[in-house]
Every structure is written in C-alpha cells, then in structure tokens.
Amino acid sequence: MTAASADLTVNGRRASFTALPDDERLLDTLRWRLGLKGTKEGCRTGDCGACTVLVDGRSTLSCLTLTREVEDAAITTIDLGAGDREVDRVRAAFAAAGALQCGYCTPGFVIALAGLLKERGRSLSLDEILDSLQGNLCRCTGYAAIARAAALAREAAP
Amino acid sequence: MSAATRSDLAVKLAGGAIYGTDLDLPGMRWAALVPSPVAHGRVRSVDLAPARRLPGVVAIGAEDLPSLLPGSGDADRPIFPTREVLYRNQPLAAVAASTLPEARRAAAAVRVDIEPLPAVIDLESVFPDWPGAEADRSPHVIAHVHARHGEIEAAFRSADRVVEETYRTASVHQVALEPHACVASVTGDRWYVRTSTQTPFGIREDVASLLGVPEERVVVDGTWVGGGFGGKGSSLLEPFALLLSRAADRPVRLALDYRQEFELGRTTLPAVIRLATAVRGARIVGRRVRLLLDVGSSLPGRDFATGYSIGFLLGPYRTDAFEVEGYGVRTNKPPFGPHRAPFAPQCAFAVESHLAEVARSVGVDPDAFRADHLWHEGDSTALGQRVGPFGLPSALEQARATAARWRAERPPGRGVGIGMGFWSTGTGAGGEVRLVLTPTELRIVQGEREIGSGSVLRGLVVVAERALGIPSDRVRVEYLSTAEAPYDSGVFGSRTVGALGRAILEASASLGATLAERLGEAGPVRLELTGGELIAVARSVRRPVRELLSPGELSVGLVANGRHFADPRKIDDSRVVTGSFYPYTDFTGAAHVAEVSVDRETGAVRVERYAAFHDAGAVVDPGTARASVEGGIAMGLGIALTEEALWSDDGRFLNAHLLDYRIPTLGEVPVPDVTFVEGFPGAGPFGAKGLGEPPIIPVPAAIAAAIRDASGAHVTELPISAERVARALKLL
Numbered sequence: 081m082t083a084a085s086a087d088l089t090v091n092g093r094r095a096s097f098t099a100l101p102d103d104e105r106l107l108d109t110l111r112w113r114l115g116l117k118g119t120k121e122g123c124r125t126g127d128c129g130a131c132t133v134l135v136d137g138r139s140t141l142s143c144l145t146l147t148r149e150v151e152d153a154a155i156t157t158i159d160l161g162a163g164d165r166e167v168d169r170v171r172a173a174f175a176a177a178g179a180l181q182c183g184y185c186t187p188g189f190v191i192a193l194a195g196l197l198k199e200r201g202r203s204l205s206l207d208e209i210l211d212s213l214q215g216n217l218c219r220c221t222g223y224a225a226i227a228r229a230a231a232l233a234r235e236a237a238p
Numbered sequence: 239m240s241a242a243t244r245s246d247l248a249v250k251l252a253g254g255a256i257y258g259t260d261l262d263l264p265g266m267r268w269a270a271l272v273p274s275p276v277a278h279g280r281v282r283s284v285d286l287a288p289a290r291r292l293p294g295v296v297a298i299g300a301e302d303l304p305s306l307l308p309g310s311g312d313a314d315r316p317i318f319p320t321r322e323v324l325y326r327n328q329p330l331a332a333v334a335a336s337t338l339p340e341a342r343r344a345a346a347a348v349r350v351d352i353e354p355l356p357a358v359i360d361l362e363s364v365f366p367d368w369p370g371a372e373a374d375r376s377p378h379v380i381a382h383v384h385a386r387h388g389e390i391e392a393a394f395r396s397a398d399r400v401v402e403e404t405y406r407t408a409s410v411h412q413v414a415l416e417p418h419a420c421v422a423s424v425t426g427d428r429w430y431v432r433t434s435t436q437t438p439f440g441i442r443e444d445v446a447s448l449l450g451v452p453e454e455r456v457v458v459d460g461t462w463v464g465g466g467f468g469g470k471g472s473s474l475l476e477p478f479a480l481l482l483s484r485a486a487d488r489p490v491r492l493a494l495d496y497r498q499e500f501e502l503g504r505t506t507l508p509a510v511i512r513l514a515t516a517v518r519g520a521r522i523v524g525r526r527v528r529l530l531l532d533v534g535s536s537l538p539g540r541d542f543a544t545g546y547s548i549g550f551l552l553g554p555y556r557t558d559a560f561e562v563e564g565y566g567v568r569t570n571k572p573p574f575g576p577h578r579a580p581f582a583p584q585c586a587f588a589v590e591s592h593l594a595e596v597a598r599s600v601g602v603d604p605d606a607f608r609a610d611h612l613w614h615e616g617d618s619t620a621l622g623q624r625v626g627p628f629g630l631p632s633a634l635e636q637a638r639a640t641a642a643r644w645r646a647e648r649p650p651g652r653g654v655g656i657g658m659g660f661w662s663t664g665t666g667a668g669g670e671v672r673l674v675l676t677p678t679e680l681r682i683v684q685g686e687r688e689i690g691s692g693s694v695l696r697g698l699v700v701v702a703e704r705a706l707g708i709p710s711d712r713v714r715v716e717y718l719s720t721a722e723a724p725y726d727s728g729v730f731g732s733r734t735v736g737a738l739g740r741a742i743l744e745a746s747a748s749l750g751a752t753l754a755e756r757l758g759e760a761g762p763v764r765l766e767l768t769g770g771e772l773i774a775v776a777r778s779v780r781r782p783v784r785e786l787l788s789p790g791e792l793s794v795g796l797v798a799n800g801r802h803f804a805d806p807r808k809i810d811d812s813r814v815v816t817g818s819f820y821p822y823t824d825f826t827g828a829a830h831v832a833e834v835s836v837d838r839e840t841g842a843v844r845v846e847r848y849a850a851f852h853d854a855g856a857v858v859d860p861g862t863a864r865a866s867v868e869g870g871i872a873m874g875l876g877i878a879l880t881e882e883a884l885w886s887d888d889g890r891f892l893n894a895h896l897l898d899y900r901i902p903t904l905g906e907v908p909v910p911d912v913t914f915v916e917g918f919p920g921a922g923p924f925g926a927k928g929l930g931e932p933p934i935i936p937v938p939a940a941i942a943a944a945i946r947d948a949s950g951a952h953v954t955e956l957p958i959s960a961e962r963v964a965r966a967l968k969l970l
Contacts, residue, residue, distance in 0.1 A: 117260040118253020120464070122415045123496040127896035130415055158253030171251040178861055181869060182690025183250030184257060184415045184464030214903045217896065219413055219465050220690050222872030224909040225865060 086151055090114060091160040106150060107131045107142040110157060118158035118187050122217075129216030132188040132195075133157045139195035158187035166194040170233045179229035181220030189216050189226060193233055202237045209234060243710065243861070244695055246462075246688060255462040258419035258434025263489035266421060267296070267334040269482050270345040271492075273327035274319075277359065277570040277889025279352035281319055284330050289344040292335070296486040297344060299331040306484045308427070309450035314537055317448060317477055323352055324535035325572050326889040327501045334482045334490050357570040359889050361508050361532040364567050368512070368528065373565055380536060381544035381566030383817030385621060387810075388559030393524030397516035401596045405511040405588035406955040409532070409883035410876070411503055412577050413901050416464020418503075419493035422479035429484075431476045432459045436466040436689050437728030442720045444473040445480065459719035460687035467873070468576035469503055470689075471730050500883070500894035504575020507532035511551065511588040520602045522558075522593075522611055527551040529564035531581075534571035541566045543574045543581065545818040550585030552620040554630055554660040554827055555593070555611040560620050564817075570889050576730070578870070579661065579931035583877050583938050586659035587956060590939035595952065604943070605638050605656055613660070613825070615918075621819055622810025629853025629918035630660060630827030636851045636913060637829035644833050644847060651835055652846060655943025658829045659935030662822030663736045663920060663928035668803030669726025671738055673702070673745040674716075674795035677771055677784035680708055681795065683716045684738065685723030691869075691930050692862035693734035700859045701739040701923045705746035707764030712772065724799070732928025735858060736824065737802050739923040745800025752796065756786045805921060824920045826927040828852040830871070830940040836949040841964030843879055843945055848910040850936075855920030855927035864912050867933040872907045874937020876900075882957050 086100040088109065095114055107124070110116045110133070122130035124143045131142040134156035162168055170193045173179070180186045196204060196212055204212075209230050218226060249255045272284070286297040298306065300318040311317065318330055331348055335341040358364055364378045373379050394400060420433035429451050435441050438458040446453040463470060479492040494502060509531045516524035529548045533541050544566035552562060566574075590608070597607030612634060617625045637656050644654045672683040682702060688694040695715055703710040717723070726738060750763040757763070759776040765783070766773045772783040787796055807821040833847035850867050857863045880900040884892040893899045919925030938956055946952055951966035964970045 111260075112262075115262075116253075117256065117262075120257070120416070121259055122417075123896045125496065125895055125897065128415055128496075158251075161252070174251055175247045178244065178247075178865060180247065180250055181692065181865060182414070182416070182463060182465045183246065183255055186250050187253050190251065210904055214905050217415065217901060217903065219415055219467070219873065219901065220869045221865065222868035222870070222910075223902075223904045223907050224868040226904065227909060 086147060088147065088151060088155065090116065090155045091157060100147060102148055104147050105143055106133070106145040106147045109147040110142060116157055116159045120184055120187055129192060130185050130188040132192045132216065134191055134195045137195060137198050139192045158191055166197045169236050170194045170197070173229040173233035173236065176232055177225045177229035179221060179225040185216060185218045189213065189218070192216055193230060197233060197237050202234060206231050206234055244692055246695055257416050257462045257464045259416055259493055261419065261421040261432055261461065261491060263421055263423060266489040266491050267336065267486050268338040268341045269332060269334045269479060269490050269492040270341040271329040271478060272331040272333065272345045272348045272350065274323040274330055274352065275350060276323060276352055276354045277326040278355045278357035279323045280355060281321060281323060282351040282353055285349040286331055288347040288349055289333050292340070292344050292347060294340065295333055295335045295344040296482060297331060297333040297348065298481055298485050302485065306481055307450055311448050311450040315448060317481065325570050329478060332478045332482055334486050357889050359569055359571065359885050359887055361530060361567055361569060362510060365530065369565055378568045379565050380533060380538040380568050381541045381817060383545045383548055383819060384563045384815040385813050385819060386561040386815060387620060387813045390524050390526070390559040390561045393559040394516045397518055397523060399517050399599055400514060401599050402514040403592050403595065403954060407509045407511070407584035407587070408956050409505065409507045409885065410577060410881045411500055411505045411883055411899065412467035412469035414465025414467055414469055417494040417496055417499035418470065418474050420475050420479050421489055421491045422476065422483040423489040424480055424484040427455050428457060429455055429480050430457045431480055432461060433476055434461050434463045434470060436463065436471045436730055438685055438720050439725055440471065440728050441473045441476055445476050448473065448477045449480065457719050457721045460717060463687055463689040466689040466729065467578045468580060468730065469505065471576055471728060474502065496896065497894045500899065501891045502572060504573050506577045506581060507534050507571060507574050509584060513588060513592045515592065515596045517596060517600055520600055520607065522555065524559040525557045526561045531564060531566050532569050532571070533566040533574040534569055536566065536568065536573040546820045547581035547585065549820050550582040551589055554613045554658065556613060556617055557620060562620065571885060578873060578934050582659060582661065582935045583874055584956060586657060586935050587938035587942055590657050591942050591954065594943060605641065608658065609634055621813055623807065623822055625825050627918035628825045628827065629915040630658060630829065633827060633829040633851035633853055633915045634658060636915065637831050637849070640849050641831045644831065648833060651948065652833055653836070653944045653946065653948025654831065654833045655940055655947050656829060656831050657936040657939025657943055658827060659932065659939065660825060660827040661732065661928065661932045661935060663732050663824040663826060663922065666727035666731055666733050666737060666804065668801065669738050669741055670724035670799060670801040671741045671745055672724055673749055673798045675749060675783060676795045677782065677787065679712045679714055680706065681714050681716045682742065683718060683723065685718060685720060685726050686729050686734065686738070687717055689729050691866055693729060693930060696859050696862040697735035698738055698742055701735065701742045702746060704924065705743055706750065707766070709767050712767060732930035732932065735926050736920065736922035736928050739926065740802035741800040743800065743923050744802065745798045748800065749796065749798035752798065753786060757781060824927055826853050826855065826920065826932055828932050828936050830936040832940040832944040834941065834944040834948055836945055836951070836963060839969065840960050841967060841969060842960040843958065843963060845875060845908055845941065848908045850910050850933065851913045851915055852929065852932060853915045853918050853927065854929045855918060855922060856916065856925035857914050858924060858926045863914065863929055866929050867912045868910060870933025871910050871937055872902050874934040875902045875907060875941065877956060878938035878941040879957050880959065
C-alpha cells in the first residue's frame with residue numbers, strides 16, 4: 081500500500097501527515113493519528129453508526145470512508161467542543177431527555193441528528209428524523225429517550 | 239427527578255469519555271490472537287518462528303508461559319491449549335507488534351498444525367432422544383440437576399388432562415456496542431491492566447488464578463463501559479494482554495473487532511425445554527420441567543448455567559407436585575456466559591406460552607389461569623423458599639386491565655398478550671464503600687464503574703442523598719483501581735443499589751453518628767448546602783462541616799466505611815436429588831402487555847404498543863428506573879423476534895456481524911408505558927429491589943402471547959422470526 085502526504089480539516093483545524101496509507105479509514109485517522117477518541121469504533125462495517133461524523137455537514141460513516149476521499153472536506157466530530165449551534169442544541173436535548181446510558185452510541189447519534197438539523201432544520205418531520213436515525217444502533221436505551229431528545233432538538237431548531 | 243441529573247451526561251456528550259477501546263499508553267504495542275482453525279482438534283504444533291522473524295514482533299505460546307510467569311496457573315484452564323482445542327477461534331498463541339496491521343500479519347504467519355477431531359455443535363445431536371440413565375456417563379454432560387417434591391406420579395396419574403410441549407431457544411449475544419478491549423502494562427511484579435469491565439475485582443481474581451500471580455500483584459483499573467449486559471463480567475482478553483506486556487516489556491493493547499466480539503464472546507447458547515403439566519379441573523396439580531442446555535466448552539465444575547437457569551422454569555407459579563431435571567451439555571462452542579438476566583427470558587417464554595396452552599386446553603382464559611396460580615407473598619417456591627413481598631400479582635392485575643382496554647380498542651388483525659417473569663435480587667458476594675466528607679462535598683469511594691444503567695452514578699448517589707439529606711450535586715462518585723478501592727463483587731445481577739447501596743447506608747449512619755457526637759446533639763444529621771459550604775444539622779443545632787473536622791480531616795476528609803455482604807438464603811435440600819440449584823432472595827417480578835400486528839402473507843411481526851408493570855420495591859430514582867425498563871424491553875424484543883446466532887456444523891458463527899445478527903433499531907421499538915407497582919418492599923435501601931435485569935424477562939413471553947392472539951400462530955421456538963410465524967400459519 082502506498083503512502084503519501086495528506087492534509088485534513090477536522091473541527092476547523094488543519095492537520096498534515098507526511099505518510100498516510102491510501103487505505104487508511106477516516107475513523108482510524110481521527111482516533112489514532114489525531115487522538116480524537118470521541119468518535120467511537122463499533123462494528124467497522126457500517127452497521128452501527130457509532131463512528132458517524134459530518135463531512136461538509138453531511139452524516140458520514142467514518143469507518144467506511146477512506147481518509148484520502150475527504151482531504152478537501154470540512155470534517156466535524158463530537159470532539160469539536162462548544163460553539164456549533166446544532167451540535168450544542170442536540171447535546172442539550174440529549175441531556176434534557178436523559179437520552180444516554182453507556183454513551184458509546186451517543187457521539188454517533190448526536191452528530192447524525194445535528195447533521196440532519198443542519199441540512200433540513202424544522203422542515204423535517206419528527207418521523208422523518210427518526211427514520212433517518214435507524215442506521216444508528218443503541219443497546220441501552222430502547223430508543224425511547226433518544227426519540228424524546230430528537231423531538232426536543234427539532235422543536236428548538238429555527 | 240429525571241435521568242438528566244446523571245453526572246456522566248456532560249463528559250459523554252462532549253466525546254470525552256474514555257472507554258476500553260480508546261485506551262492508549264505511550265510506547266504501546268498492538269496485539270492479535272492466533273485463532274484455532276477448527277472447532278475441535280488435537281494440537282500437534284503451534285510454530286511461532288515465522289511470526290518472530292517479522293520485525294518488532296513478540297509472540298507467545300504455551301511453551302513460553304513458564305518463563306513469563308512467577309508460578310503455575312490453573313491446570314484446568316490453560317491460557318493456551320496444549321492438547322485439545324475446544325472451539326473454533328480459541329486462542330492458540332498471541333502476538334504484539336508496533337501496529338495493528340503488523341500484529342495481524344504476524345498472527346497469520348504463525349503455523350498451526352491441528353489434527354481435527356469430530357466436533358459436536360448441535361446440542362440435539364448429542365441426545366437425539368431425551369437423555370436417560372446413560373447421560374451421567376456421557377463425556378458431553380457436565381452438569382446434571384434434579385429435584386422433586388410432592389406426589390408427582392400420582393398427580394399425573396389422576397389428572398384430567400396432561401399437556402406436554404417442547405420449546406427451543408436460540409443462542410443470543412449481548413451486543414454491547416463497545417467490543418472487548420484492554421491495555422496491560424507489566425512492570426516489575428506489578429501486573430496492571432486497564433479494561434472495560436463490570437467486575438474489576440472479579441477480573442483480578444480470575445487473572446490471578448489463570449496466571450498463577452498472587453492477587454495483590456494484579457491491579458485492575460476500569461474505564462467507562464460501552465455496554466456490559468453480562469458480557470463484561472469475567473476475564474476474556476486480560477490474561478493475553480498481560481502476558482504479552484510481560485514478554486514485550488511494553489504496554490500492550492488487545493481489542494476485539496466486532497466479528498471477533500461475536501465469535502469469542504461468552505453468551506447464551508441454544509436450549510431445549512420440555513414442559514408437562516397435569517391439570518385437574520382448572521387447577522395445576524403437577525409439573526414436570528426438563529432442560530437440555532448447551533453450555534459450550536464450559537468446564538465441569540465451572541458451569542453456573544444449568545442450575546441457575548432451570549430455576550426460572552419453576553416459577554412464579556404454585557405447584558403441589560413437581561419434578562425438574564436438567565442437563566448441561568458440552569459442545570464445541572465458546573463457554574456459556576451470562577446475558578442480561580441469564581436465560582430467564584427464554585424460560586419465561588416457555589413457561590408462559592405453555593401455561594397459556596394448558597389454560598386453553600381446559601377452556602380457561604390464559605390470563606385468569608395464570609393469575610389463579612401465581613405466587614403471593616408467603617407462598618413457597620418449588621424448592622421450598624418462602625416468597626417475600628411480591629408485587630407480581632398486582633402487576634398482573636394492572637396488566638390485565640390494560641390488555642382488556644387495548645383489546646377493546648384494537649384495529650382488526652392485531653393481537654394483545656401478557657407475559658410475566660420473576661427475578662431475585664442479591665447475587666454476588668458483597669461489597670464495601672468508603673464515604674469521605676469534606677467541607678464542600680461527599681465522595682463515594684468504591685471500586686465499580688458506571689456501566690451505563692445508572693446504578694452507580696445515580697443509584698448510589700441517590701442513596702447517599704437520601705441517607706444524609708445532602709444535595710446530590712455535592713455527592714461525587716470516585717473510581718479507584720483494585721489496588722486502592724474497597725472490595726466489591728461487581729455490577730451484575732441487579733445487585734448494585736441493593737448491595738452497595740446498603741453499604742452506603744451503613745457508612746452514612748456511621749458518618750452521621752460521628753457528626754452528631756461532634757454537634758453534641760442526638761438524632762439524625764442532615765447535610766445542607768449554604769454558600770458552597772456543607773452545614774451539618776441535627777435538630778436545632780447547625781454548624782459548618784469545616785468546623786467539625788480536625789486539621790487532619792480537613793486535608794483528607796472525614797472517612798466512614800460501610801459494607802454489605804449477601805443475605806443468607808437457602809433452598810430445601812430435601813427436595814434436591816442431585817446437582818446445585820440457585821437460591822433466591824428478594825423476589826421481584828413484572829407483567830408486560832404487548833400489542834402486535836402480524837402480516838398474514840409474510841408472518842412478519844410489528845410491535846405496535848407496549849406496557850410494562852414492574853415491582854421494583856421502592857423505586858429510588860424514577861428517571862433511571864424508567865430508563866432501565868425502556869432499555870430492557872428493547873433488548874427483550876431482540877430475543878423475541880430477530881436475534882439468533884447461527885452456528886454451522888463445523889462451529890462457525892455464521893452471522894457474526896450486525897447486519898445479519900439483527901438487534902432492534904429505532905423504528906422497531908415502541909415507546910412503552912412504564913408503571914411501577916409499589917408497596918412490596920425489598921431488602922435494599924428504602925425498600926429498593928434490583929431493576930437491571932427484570933425488564934428483559936417477560937418480553938418474549940408477552941410478544942409470543944400477542945402473536946398467538948393476533949394470528950393463532952403458536953410458535954414454540956425463539957426467535958419468533960417471520961419465517962417461523964409463516965410456518966405456524968401454514969403459509970410456507
């Protein structure tokens with residue numbers, strides 16, 4: 081596998097690598113090169129959604145994305161701190177609804193929901209939002225509290 | 239009060255919580271296991287030389303253990319098999335390298351020579367007919383339990399009717415989203431491992447025994463746990479990571495990918511349940527229950543599953559005469575391990591479905607029939623234990639009212655059913671806590687980690703809050719490693735609030751007594767917050783905690799210890815013919831109501847409405863309690879409808895990924911109505927009973943009853959897949 085230099089923009093910061101293997105997944109670059117462990121590794125086959133990040137504002141499974149594919153994009157992860165309107169709104173909704181237990185799926189859900197709100201805002205119905213979140217698995221909550229959080233986040237959207 | 243007051247919300251929502259998979263130590267090596275290519279075989283050789291020739295690779299196998307270990311480990315449980323491989327993917331050796339791809343290449347380079355032996359995968363191939371007297375001599379039988387009570391033969395002889403049925407249940411996996419992961423670092427004689435676990439002290443004990451290292455030299459530190467559900471309750475990767483770290487003289491990370499998580503996880507395996515019930519009039523006069531349980535490659539004498547599981551086939555119903563017999567049958571799969579309420583949902587599915595059929599056979603309403611036979615407080619269980627305060631009859635009464643309403647309202651094609659289950663709180667040896675009071679906060683120092691349910695971060699905090707009247711945001715849970723923390727047996731068995739909570743009560747009482755003495759006032763002490771300072775209040779006397787502490791205590795805090803070890807409980811041994819049964823304490827239960835629709839062409843089931851009625855004793859934290867029930871129902875729906883590990887004849891886990899092993903998704907779980915039936919106090923703090931596991935237990939039974947009601951399909955096998963419903967309806 082060849083490796084060449086690469087640049088990546090994550091949470092508004094530019095990162096450069098001198099030798100990045102062509103087959104490296106975005107999930108691994110984030111977690112093990114940049115130390116951004118907020119994005120979780122679950123199945124690595126695109127079935128659980130725990131690794132969801134935003135690529136130019138769109139929900140993307142970082143386990144199925146080659147880092148090379150997103151060199152020119154703006155990547156947003158759960159590690160971005162405070163200040164992003166939609167991410168903060170979703171976090172507040174999750175806290176108010178108590179929508180997490182072990183928390184391992186939480187970064188994926190928060191980012192996926194924030195991505196939906198960024199793209200479509202309140203033009204999405206709650207049912208459409210819940211449909212869109214079906215690719216994110218949670219084993220603890222039974223989704224009831226997550227659905228409550230999604231409703232709260234939607235209501236708070238402009 | 240809502241779950242929103244959990245103190246882990248902020249760190250988890252910021253992405254700052256470090257789980258086992260996130261661990262990273264400077265200079266860390268990455269590890270991989272060398273899997274057995276066959277499910278059963280004789281080890282001829284495991285040649286590590288090709289792996290060792292790769293740059294930077296450390297490889298260890300059975301022959302390296304004497305030089306790495308101070309003593310000898312458990313001869314019955316070798317780290318690496320030297321003679322016989324018992325299941326596919328059983329680790330034969332382990333390697334570490336600078337990167338994960340290098341470690342995987344090194345693992346693949348190891349030359350394994352194993353002479354294949356016939357593998358037993360299918361439980362029922364061992365005993366095509368039910369085991370008879372020959373079973374005790376079978377090398378496949380590692381546990382035999384048998385108990386009886388009353389005039390069982392006479393009961394069956396004199397019965398108006400005997401209903402006999404066979405039920406089959408599937409192998410299901412915990413599917414915690416975080417796969418197993420740990421980092422080990424051995425320095426000098428300190429064997430340190432940081433791991434995602436429900437039982438830090440259990441891991442310490444297990445590792446010490448497996449490696450032959452004295453317990454006090456093993457240090458286990460926890461992380462945030464990305465879901466446990468029983469799967470992170472005993473050691474799995476830790477011994478390998480520790481040995482590699484010793485060999486490499488570096489920290490070593492060992493984690494499973496999700497395929498391996500399925501393949502190596504210890505979980506529920508298939509079972510066959512035979513039930514026979516003798517009825518006179520509308521009354522049960524005798525029950526025979528028999529269980530054939532696949533225990534995988536569990537070791538003789540180490541099988542907890544058979545005697546534990548079978549108990550759930552005996553209740554929660556009165557029976558004058560009964561006979562129960564079960565066999566733990568060894569197959570070439572990984573050892574059986576606990577899955578949230580181990581095997582209770584499967585037993586409840588069989589018992590509830592069966593008794594409903596029995597009721598129908600004598601023309602009685604199944605819900606009324608079950609209500610007539612249900613345990614009440616003061617009844618004796620089949621094994622002679624007295625049932626304490628027990629809210630299940632009240633829960634059933636409320637469930638029946640809901641079911642009647644739903645039946646009246648339902649659109650055509652839908653069915654409504656009730657399922658029940660019981661549970662017992664209080665497993666585990668016990669535990670201790672240390673309370674540390676400073677002028678501004680109370681710390682709960684203990685050895686468990688929050689696994690997600692909230693039992694540590696909410697349950698224990700609320701107990702301290704109520705015991706001392708202290709605002710909960712001034713109570714902080716402190717996690718320490720096994721080297722520093724007081725002992726506790728683990729977060730499992732729905733025991734945390736009941737057991738550690740009582741340790742907190744004891745410590746709180748001791749702390750209160752010290753403060754009362756220093757205040758010069760008898761009576762209970764409360765801790766109020768004024769201007770950021772804690773004030774101790776006893777009757778009319780109020781003084782800042784700061785003024786009550788000695789100079790030494792001002793620097794380290796005022797310390798009070800509390801402990802709680804398991805309540806005594808005993809079954810009536812005169813009823814046991816052979817084997818170990820599991821005694822219960824603090825009985826609890828739940829009745830669930832499900833409404834489903836069944837597709838009359840495909841057999842596909844959709845859950846439309848759901849209601850749960852739980853006896854949780856006195857609920858200590860309503861938000862956390864509700865969350866536990868909501869989550870348990872979803873997990874139970876998986877067991878009921880979709881989850882089934884498929885094992886090939888040569889021992890492969892065929893659907894070892896989340897696309898084919900289907901857990902419920904967001905659109906498939908209705909938001910349930912959750913009701914707590916109060917007035918049946920348990921032995922826990924303020925009357926609490928455990929609530930971690932009970933919510934999963936009645937779900938498959940309730941779903942099966944609703945499917946039966948909607949379509950007439952009586953499915954006797956879990957999961958109740960669309961295909962099985964279609965077969966029962968003769969659509970296939």
